[in-house]
Amino acid sequence: MAREKAGRRRSDVMPEIIIRKESGYARISIGGKRHSLGKSADGKITKEMQREAARLWLQHLNATPEVSGPVDDPDKGPTIAQLCMAYLDYADNKFRYRDGRYAHRTHTSTFDNVKRICSLLDPWYDLPTAEFEPNHLEEFMTSLIARGCARSTINKYRRNVLTMFGWGVPKRLIPATVVDTLKYVKGLQAGETDAVETEGVQPVADEIVDLTIKHAHPVIATMIKFQRLTGSRPTETCILKGDRIDMTDDVWVYFPEYWKTQKGAKKKDRRAIVIDDELQQIIKPFLDDRPADKYCFSPKEVYPPQAHRLGEHYLEASYRSAIQRAADRAEVQKWAPNQLRHTRSTEIILQGGTIEEESAQLGHFKSQKDYDHSRIELAKQAARNRRAS
Numbered sequence: 001m002a003r004e005k006a007g008r009r010r011s012d013v014m015p016e017i018i019i020r021k022e023s024g025y026a027r028i029s030i031g032g033k034r035h036s037l038g039k040s041a042d043g044k045i046t047k048e049m050q051r052e053a054a055r056l057w058l059q060h061l062n063a064t065p066e067v068s069g070p071v072d073d074p075d076k077g078p079t080i081a082q083l084c085m086a087y088l089d090y091a092d093n094k095f096r097y098r099d100g101r102y103a104h105r106t107h108t109s110t111f112d113n114v115k116r117i118c119s120l121l122d123p124w125y126d127l128p129t130a131e132f133e134p135n136h137l138e139e140f141m142t143s144l145i146a147r148g149c150a151r152s153t154i155n156k157y158r159r160n161v162l163t164m165f166g167w168g169v170p171k172r173l174i175p176a177t178v179v180d181t182l183k184y185v186k187g188l189q190a191g192e193t194d195a196v197e198t199e200g201v202q203p204v205a206d207e208i209v210d211l212t213i214k215h216a217h218p219v220i221a222t223m224i225k226f227q228r229l230t231g232s233r234p235t236e237t238c239i240l241k242g243d244r245i246d247m248t249d250d251v252w253v254y255f256p257e258y259w260k261t262q263k264g265a266k267k268k269d270r271r272a273i274v275i276d277d278e279l280q281q282i283i284k285p286f287l288d289d290r291p292a293d294k295y296c297f298s299p300k301e302v303y304p305p306q307a308h309r310l311g312e313h314y315l316e317a318s319y320r321s322a323i324q325r326a327a328d329r330a331e332v333q334k335w336a337p338n339q340l341r342h343t344r345s346t347e348i349i350l351q352g353g354t355i356e357e358e359s360a361q362l363g364h365f366k367s368q369k370d371y372d373h374s375r376i377e378l379a380k381q382a383a384r385n386r387r388a389s
Contacts, residue, residue, distance in 0.1 A: 014053070014054070014057040014115050014119060015028055015029055015030060015057075016028075017037060017045050017049055017050070017053050019040055019043060019044075019045065021043070023039070024039050024040050024041070024043060025037075025038070025039050025040075026038060026039070026040055026045060026049050028053045028056065028057075030056055030057060030060045035052075035053075035056050037049040037052050037053060038052075047092055047093065050092045050107075051088075051089055051092060054085065054088045054089070054092070054115070054118075055085065057115075057119070058081060058084065058085060058088075058118070058125075078128070078129060078173055079125060079126055079127060079128055079129065080121055080124045080125050080126075080127050080128075080129055080132060081125035081126070082129075082173070083129050083164070083165070083168050083173050083174060084118035084121060084125075084164075086168070086171065086173055087114065087118070087164045087167060087168065088114060088115065088118055090167065091110070091111050091114040092107070092111065094111075095107055095108045095110040095111035095114070096108070096111070113156075113157075113160055114160070114164070116157075117157055117160045117161060117164065120140070120143075120144070120157065121140065121161070123139075123143070124136060124140070129165075129168065129173060129174035129175070129178065130174070130175050130178060132165075132174075132178055132182075133178075133181065134181055134182055134184055134185045137158070137161065137182050137185045138185055140157075140158075140161065141154050141157075141158060141185075141188065144157060144195075145193065145194055145195045148196060149195065149196070150195065150196045150197070150198045151188045151190065151193060151195035151196065151197055151198075152198060154187075154188055154195055155187035155188055158185070158187055159187075161182075162179070162182060162183065165178065165179045165182060166179050201336075201338055201339055201341075201342055202339060202342060203339060203342040203343040203345075203346050204335040204339040204340060204342075204343055205343075206228075206343070208327070208332045208333065208335060209224065209228060209335075209340070209343075211330040211332050212224065212323060212326045212327045212330050212332060212335075213225070213326075214330065215326045215327075215329040215330040216322065216323070216326035217302050217322070217326075219286075219297050219298070219299075219301055219302050220302070220319070220322045220323065220326060222282060222283060222286060222297070223237050223238070223297050223314070223319065223337075224323065224337075224340065225279070225282050226240070226279065226282065226283060227337060227340045227341070227344075228340045228343065228344065229276070229278070229279045229282075229344070230254075230273050230274070230275065230279065230344070230361070231340070231341050231344030231345060231348075231361050231362045232254075232256075232273050232341070233259065233260055233338070233341060234316040234319055234320070234337040234338055235256075235258075235259075235260070235315075235316050236256045236259055236271070236273060237297070237319070237337070238295075238297060238313050238314040238315060238316060238319055239256060239257055239258075239295060239313055240254065240256075240283070240286075240295065240296045240297060241257075241292065241293060241294065241295055241296065242287045242290070242291075242292035242293075242294075242296070243292035243293050244256060244257065245275065245287075249380070250277070251274050251275065251276055251277075251380045251383050251384065252274070252275040252280060253272050253273070253274055253275070253380070254272070254273040254274075254275055255270050255271065255272060255273075256271050256273065259271040273361075274361065274380050274382070274383040275383075276383040276384070283296065294312075295312050295313035297313060297314055298310075298311075298312060298313055298314075299311065299313075299314055299318065300312075302322075316337070319337055320336050320337055323335065323336070323337055324336075341362065344361070344362070345358055345362055348361060348382070351385075353382060353385075357382040361382055361383075
């Protein structure tokens with residue numbers, strides 16, 4: 001099966017670090033020039049490699065290449081470029097997957113956002129942080145409008161900038177008075193700006209889903225059915241394992257290894273996804289033919305053995321691509337797997353389900369007063385009600 005093109009990288013986004021399997025050496029290509037980042041003993045990208053890559057990238061964007069650290073005169077402070085370098089170094093350690101869940105990726109998407117914010121601030125790299133004023137932040141937001149960014153994205157980047165600047169205050173990288181004045185720059189309001197408005201994630205019609213399933217590989221088709229009936233997140237679907245399913249009751253309960261809101265959850269909280277008897281029959285073939293500790297949905301069962309870089313389970317991006325290829329074959333509009341979650345949410349409410357039942361099934365912890373046991377029982381009862389109807 002032919003590999004799909006990944007598409008062109010945006011010119012304002014730092015390139016990825018590549019480690020050659022043959023030699024173990026890491027490199028990054030910036031501005032048409034390859035830079036060696038040293039050899040990796042275990043084939044993984046190290047913190048030192050990330051730091052050197054960030055330094056080279058900011059240097060490419062005409063940034064000051066070295067971070068001088070805190071200065072004696074806090075009223076003057078370092079430049080925006082130096083603040084970005086210091087924050088990148090902090091983010092490199094902060095926003096990291098420490099459980100080794102992904103072989104190809106070491107950092108969370110938040111780290112990608114930090115890198116993007118730092119690259120977008122390049123027109124102000126030479127400006128001392130003490131001289132960064134509200135009008136500069138407004139200019140930054142205006143430049144994002146010119147780039148075609150959505151209003152919600154611009155507001156998110158504004159918050160990210162304020163977060164980075166706030167982080168720099170106790171490090172003596174920026175005066176607190178600067179951050180205080182920047183807070184007076186409000187986010188863009190709907191109907192008051194030329195920024196693009198997005199509809200947000202919308203449900204996908206069952207007719208489109210059914211046609212897509214008919215043109216999808218059986219593995220992808222089963223993943224779609226699982227997500228459609230449970231309202232699970234795409235990643236929760238991708239990492240389904242037999243040993244993570246409690247089969248002691250008539251309604252099974254799947255406890256994912258990790259989930260989106262895990263970081264902010266309490267220690268006793270568990271993400272629980274109920275599996276009724278209809279769905280049990282759908283996924284049973286993927287449970288019976290493999291060890292319990294193996295992922296149910298593997299790209300190795302879809303692509304030929306000679307295909308490169310196949311992981312043990314699908315990633316959200318590869319799952320989404322597979323769905324969209326099937327949608328193309330079905331000649332229906334392209335859709336993304338997270339839309340299935342919204343379809344399930346809408347269905348629960350239309351069938352008379354309560355907000356508590358919806359929260360229990362979709363894993364919205366903040367909507368629940370009693371987190372673990374009661375939430376799981378509510379989700380089980382909702383599944384039984386669906387089966388009875």
